[in-house]
Amino acid sequence: MTRIPIDGSSNLPRAIMIVILRIGHRPGRDERVSTHCGLVSRALGASSIIYSGEKDEKLIESVKNVVDKWGGRFYASYEENYRNVIKTYKKKKYVVIHLTMYGMPLQQQITKLRKCKNLLIVIGAEKVPPEVYQMADYNIAVTNQPHSEIAALALLLHEYQKGKELNKLFPGAKIKLKPCAKGKSIIEK
Amino acid sequence: MTRIPIDGSSNLPRAIMIVILRIGHRPGRDERVSTHCGLVSRALGASSIIYSGEKDEKLIESVKNVVDKWGGRFYASYEENYRNVIKTYKKKKYVVIHLTMYGMPLQQQITKLRKCKNLLIVIGAEKVPPEVYQMADYNIAVTNQPHSEIAALALLLHEYQKGKELNKLFPGAKIKLKPCAKGKSIIEK
Numbered sequence: 001m002t003r004i005p006i007d008g009s010s011n012l013p014r015a016i017m018i019v020i021l022r023i024g025h026r027p028g029r030d031e032r033v034s035t036h037c038g039l040v041s042r043a044l045g046a047s048s049i050i051y052s053g054e055k056d057e058k059l060i061e062s063v064k065n066v067v068d069k070w071g072g073r074f075y076a077s078y079e080e081n082y083r084n085v086i087k088t089y090k091k092k093k094y095v096v097i098h099l100t101m102y103g104m105p106l107q108q109q110i111t112k113l114r115k116c117k118n119l120l121i122v123i124g125a126e127k128v129p130p131e132v133y134q135m136a137d138y139n140i141a142v143t144n145q146p147h148s149e150i151a152a153l154a155l156l157l158h159e160y161q162k163g164k165e166l167n168k169l170f171p172g173a174k175i176k177l178k179p180c181a182k183g184k185s186i187i188e189k
Numbered sequence: 190m191t192r193i194p195i196d197g198s199s200n201l202p203r204a205i206m207i208v209i210l211r212i213g214h215r216p217g218r219d220e221r222v223s224t225h226c227g228l229v230s231r232a233l234g235a236s237s238i239i240y241s242g243e244k245d246e247k248l249i250e251s252v253k254n255v256v257d258k259w260g261g262r263f264y265a266s267y268e269e270n271y272r273n274v275i276k277t278y279k280k281k282k283y284v285v286i287h288l289t290m291y292g293m294p295l296q297q298q299i300t301k302l303r304k305c306k307n308l309l310i311v312i313g314a315e316k317v318p319p320e321v322y323q324m325a326d327y328n329i330a331v332t333n334q335p336h337s338e339i340a341a342l343a344l345l346l347h348e349y350q351k352g353k354e355l356n357k358l359f360p361g362a363k364i365k366l367k368p369c370a371k372g373k374s375i376i377e378k
Contacts, residue, residue, distance in 0.1 A: 036340070
């Protein structure tokens with residue numbers, strides 16, 4: 001498998017879209033983890049996140065507030081029926097990747113996945129319905145160990161984009177950080 | 190920067206140790222995120238996690254239960270005083286890396302970091318005391334955007350180990366998963 005350096009300077013070609021579907025959200029219990037899922041999706045190059053499960057306006061609002069302040073194009077929304085989301089994106093020719101510790105190892109599948117143009121990445125809460133495994137084009141494991149859907153999502157996004165996502169730009173930001181060896185350097189517009 | 194394929198089959202040399210220090214834990218609010226930090230540390234090749242902040246026996250117990258069931262050597266513990274932990278590991282010649290969105294870009298620093306033999310990686314709750322930025326040898330940002338300490342930790346561990354951590358073995362497991370294209374395959378001993 002060949003890789004390019006992670007310090008590549010360009011973003012993904014505009015035509016490539018990565019959509020995240022977070023299923024089974026429960027307000028209260030999942031609030032922070034689901035928020036992290038949204039922020040990681042945005043920071044690491046996805047174009048949007050769709051939340052399913054119980055409706056949680058506060059969650060959507062908190063992700064939208066980050067976009068408003070920190071810039072870039074990123075959309076957060078809610079859909080009651082996750083099956084319809086998967087079916088809709090399949091019709092649009094998106095490849096559906098379900099992240100699960102039961103799946104096939106990322107390191108063995110990544111070359112194939114990189115050839116897929118548009119992705120719908122499904123991440124679940126603790127118990128994912130069996131049909132999701134069947135509906136997915138790929139069930140992918142970031143290690144076959146229990147850990148975190150946030151970490152699994154980050155590593156898939158990172159490997160799929162070969163590290164280029166780390167240089168993503170966020171136009172229209174009201175606040176930016178200047179990288180700092182010690183302390184903080186904040187630029188407000 | 191040169192990279193090796195992520196499908197390398199060996200683990201880190203035994204002599205290399207990666208310790209995670211999670212500071213500012215608050216039971217209740219941080220419970221799930223802190224648990225994810227522990228599980229990600231274990232799954233992605235760290236040797237231990239030290240929790241600081243408010244004491245939370247339940248958190249330590251839940252990480253220990255995963256180790257007991259899923260195998261491998263990994264230790265979770267609590268230390269009230271995080272400063273002492275940092276000082277102790279500095280004396281042991283560990284390099285202290287603090288993950289913060291205010292820091293220097295991972296992709297620019299990783300070559301240097303890979304030359305460090307033993308790491309203490311510090312990850313904080315929302316507000317990290319200024320002294321941590323000063324005590325750290327490196328303040329490293331996985332993007333200068335707000336997202337998740339879980340994702341930042343996963344990407345640092347992944348890049349530092351050049352993807353080899355994905356093939357880490359966990360001896361003594363009572364439960365193992367066989368990678369599966371659809372569904373689940375669980376092997377219990």
